[in-house]
Amino acid sequence: MTDVDVLVVGAGPAGLSAAAELRRLGAGSVLVADREPAAGGIPRHSWHTGYGIGDLHRVMTGPAYARRLAGLAEAAGADLRVSTTVTSLSSGPEAMLTSPHGRERVTARAVLLATGCRERPRSARLVPGDRPAGVMTTGELQQRVYLNGEQLPGRAVVAGAEHVSFSAAVTLAHAGADVVALVTEHPHQQSYAAFRLGAALRWRVPVWTSSAIRRITGRGQLAGVEIADLVTGAARFVPCQTVVFTADWIPDHELARSAGLALDPGTRGPAVDTTLRTTAAGVYAAGNLIHAAETAGIAALSGRHAARQIAAALVAPSAPSAPAALTAPSAPSALAAPSVRQSAAASAGPPARQAAARVRVCAEAPLTWISPNAVPTAGPVPGPPLGRFTLRSSEFRPVARLDVRQDGRRLALSRPVRLIPGRPVHLAAHWLARVDPAGGPVLVTVA
Amino acid sequence: MSTADVVIVGAGVVGTAIARTLSAYAVDCVLVDAANDVGTGTSKANTAILHTGFDAKPGTLESRLLVRGSGLLREYAAAAGIPVERTGALLVAWTGEQLASLPAVAGQARRNGYAAIRPVPVPELYAREPRLGPGALGALEIPDESIICPWTTPLAFATEAVLGGVKLQLNTWVTGVTPGGPAHELTTSRGALRARWVINSAGLGSDSVDALFGGDGFVIRPRRGELIVYDKLARSLLGSILLPVPTARTKGVLVAPTVYGNVLLGPTAEDIDDPSDTSTTAAGLSSLLAAGHRILPGLAAEEVTATYAGLRAATEHADYQIYVDGKQRYACVAGIRSTGLSASLGIAEHVVAELAEAGLPLVSRGRPAQVPVMPYIGEAGIRPYQVAGEIVCHCERVTRGEIEDAMSSVIPPDDLGGLRRRTRAMNGRCQGFYCAARVSRLFAGGRA
Numbered sequence: 001m002t003d004v005d006v007l008v009v010g011a012g013p014a015g016l017s018a019a020a021e022l023r024r025l026g027a028g029s030v031l032v033a034d035r036e037p038a039a040g041g042i043p044r045h046s047w048h049t050g051y052g053i054g055d056l057h058r059v060m061t062g063p064a065y066a067r068r069l070a071g072l073a074e075a076a077g078a079d080l081r082v083s084t085t086v087t088s089l090s091s092g093p094e095a096m097l098t099s100p101h102g103r104e105r106v107t108a109r110a111v112l113l114a115t116g117c118r119e120r121p122r123s124a125r126l127v128p129g130d131r132p133a134g135v136m137t138t139g140e141l142q143q144r145v146y147l148n149g150e151q152l153p154g155r156a157v158v159a160g161a162e163h164v165s166f167s168a169a170v171t172l173a174h175a176g177a178d179v180v181a182l183v184t185e186h187p188h189q190q191s192y193a194a195f196r197l198g199a200a201l202r203w204r205v206p207v208w209t210s211s212a213i214r215r216i217t218g219r220g221q222l223a224g225v226e227i228a229d230l231v232t233g234a235a236r237f238v239p240c241q242t243v244v245f246t247a248d249w250i251p252d253h254e255l256a257r258s259a260g261l262a263l264d265p266g267t268r269g270p271a272v273d274t275t276l277r278t279t280a281a282g283v284y285a286a287g288n289l290i291h292a293a294e295t296a297g298i299a300a301l302s303g304r305h306a307a308r309q310i311a312a313a314l315v316a317p318s319a320p321s322a323p324a325a326l327t328a329p330s331a332p333s334a335l336a337a338p339s340v341r342q343s344a345a346a347s348a349g350p351p352a353r354q355a356a357a358r359v360r361v362c363a364e365a366p367l368t369w370i371s372p373n374a375v376p377t378a379g380p381v382p383g384p385p386l387g388r389f390t391l392r393s394s395e396f397r398p399v400a401r402l403d404v405r406q407d408g409r410r411l412a413l414s415r416p417v418r419l420i421p422g423r424p425v426h427l428a429a430h431w432l433a434r435v436d437p438a439g440g441p442v443l444v445t446v447a
Numbered sequence: 448m449s450t451a452d453v454v455i456v457g458a459g460v461v462g463t464a465i466a467r468t469l470s471a472y473a474v475d476c477v478l479v480d481a482a483n484d485v486g487t488g489t490s491k492a493n494t495a496i497l498h499t500g501f502d503a504k505p506g507t508l509e510s511r512l513l514v515r516g517s518g519l520l521r522e523y524a525a526a527a528g529i530p531v532e533r534t535g536a537l538l539v540a541w542t543g544e545q546l547a548s549l550p551a552v553a554g555q556a557r558r559n560g561y562a563a564i565r566p567v568p569v570p571e572l573y574a575r576e577p578r579l580g581p582g583a584l585g586a587l588e589i590p591d592e593s594i595i596c597p598w599t600t601p602l603a604f605a606t607e608a609v610l611g612g613v614k615l616q617l618n619t620w621v622t623g624v625t626p627g628g629p630a631h632e633l634t635t636s637r638g639a640l641r642a643r644w645v646i647n648s649a650g651l652g653s654d655s656v657d658a659l660f661g662g663d664g665f666v667i668r669p670r671r672g673e674l675i676v677y678d679k680l681a682r683s684l685l686g687s688i689l690l691p692v693p694t695a696r697t698k699g700v701l702v703a704p705t706v707y708g709n710v711l712l713g714p715t716a717e718d719i720d721d722p723s724d725t726s727t728t729a730a731g732l733s734s735l736l737a738a739g740h741r742i743l744p745g746l747a748a749e750e751v752t753a754t755y756a757g758l759r760a761a762t763e764h765a766d767y768q769i770y771v772d773g774k775q776r777y778a779c780v781a782g783i784r785s786t787g788l789s790a791s792l793g794i795a796e797h798v799v800a801e802l803a804e805a806g807l808p809l810v811s812r813g814r815p816a817q818v819p820v821m822p823y824i825g826e827a828g829i830r831p832y833q834v835a836g837e838i839v840c841h842c843e844r845v846t847r848g849e850i851e852d853a854m855s856s857v858i859p860p861d862d863l864g865g866l867r868r869r870t871r872a873m874n875g876r877c878q879g880f881y882c883a884a885r886v887s888r889l890f891a892g893g894r895a
Binding site for chain 1 (some may be wrong): 679680723725726727728729731732736750751752753754755832833834835836837838841842844863876877878879880881883884885887888
């Protein structure tokens, strides 16, 4: 049995940045558990540069960035434990950990979930056909190439044309593969011009738009994929030895869900308010678990934001923003899933529920999600990380305005923004003070 | 070249069960398979249910061996550490036609010697399965239907056989047979084999092997079944196996928990020509999704972890094709369709008795059977991660120790697929996003 002030689950950019910030703010003992053999998260095996700009104000490669964040957290006095899996989370908050040293029960005054996200694999995308070797996600590809040093000779096809898809193409080229094409169902690619040009000019990778992989062929080893043209309906067989399914992120929400935290139907991560509190008392969430997937820098800043909220709650446990369970650790219903109308249910509920009093913030099609997705209604309302909400769209719109309303009343109308699937859209949070704590959910639509 | 007493062709769940049963006797036995592992055909890709045989056709050999075999396997699984959960099954009627046929299904179960089947009123059905889709009209409960690990089962049989002296020869494709006086000579992809007796348990290839002995009594008609495995987070949607009511038009699909804590949906049933075509199809998967969402609407919001297809070794006949020819010293064990896992030990007992009667000398080794204790990979019992360990595959919580144990086991895996079937590594929701590179490294290291 171990008692800590804060347990951080996941030592990626969000978790490590939060741990360093918690220590800096004097939040007490901080235990960071990560299931991988080294801290750092996804950047550990993402060899390209461009990391650190947003949060550390310097440019470095993924592995260097991962080492730097781990070093900062350790230097700040956080206890980093690798090869350590948090297998369950229950009210208290209390967690069970498995490591080579055995099982351990950890109680904490606050828990920060920073478990990140992953790409949905071929099976989840229901791509039919054979089940040969050579079919993988970018996460697997990067580890095979950069951690194992594997070569992948032959032709390769990349599913997706987002930022990460171009990154996969670069990794494939490093591994000796001949990248045939990036294949996207969208009518345009979705990456940043600078990154795209780099990949396209150096390796001359074509992007096949309005196309989809319809079937995988090969017994034992991949022989090729069938690619359909979504406009004409025509299908053709493209021989290849590797196919990488990129993007299509899903938060790693297993721990959150098994603990009974309410999930946001849009992000599919834990529903969090602007303080990054979940619906369970004392449990916070940050990083790509609540917005899959943003850049590592954004995840890191999200972790820092959560750290500041946690520190404030721990230092002044009677403040309105403090989750009730921090002073009443055994609240039995602390992990109960809330109703859709959390604000109405919570304002009439017992103290443990009042701690989670919030108005939901929802995004409507073509917007797919908004993060954070609630506004606290008790006490002062802090803004979201970086003072803005982050959204995603499923459609391209060259010019769009985001319309923010509660019960039909307009709270804000954004400046014109550009919507690109897979790319972030930001919404400034200056309207928070206008939210009626007793009102219905805030709806964000494309005007 | 030495001459074996028996060569068993085909190391699926049936061939390994026969080998395991024969290993109790002083018989020099070789078990061969064309693949690089045991249980790689029909045995590895099925619905993973330990059937009671309640719905078999009464009076058939299948019915008899299924009832006998499932009882034997239940006991064997408990001793060998094969994951089994007695979840029970509910056979749910969704149409008037299906409802009307429930009494006939119950009557058939009783004729098969299964008396525990009972009707379940609709309110009780929804009380037991609150997430069941609307519109169920009635149900039967079959309390002894169970779920089982289809991978550990043939592996346990083969392990017991090998420890008992059976020679396991993988990657060995039997291409020809010269039937002979004292011994048959088998031509294989890895040289010749001589055996006094040959047992054909070649599953999808059993008609080809049978033809080498001059048989022409049946033709294997592969019936493909596609299946969808849902994320473990869907497991709470159901308690029992939810069976369809077979009608004249369709056999329907089932939804079942798995011993790994997932939910299985399927199978489709499609007669195909190629006995090696285990590909899934867009039409098959979408028909499964439509059926699954009607049975258990909550599935629509859950992630799919895996899709696969298996081939049942069906023939033009309604029953097993099992016969032992003492003059030719040849046994054919074919047409086992979809019940081989549940019936395997019953089939083995039956075949070995027939062999003895046909003249195979069986002298007991005079020692009790050594049932191996297999690594436990189910969710119902204690797994290594619940004690200590470095978890390598996070989705399935497989420890490094489990992988190292598998690599040094009696029948080690020959590829990552074999490792998956022994440990569950890489079988989870991420399908290798996090762990495939590391597991591949451990696999390569374990072989070095």
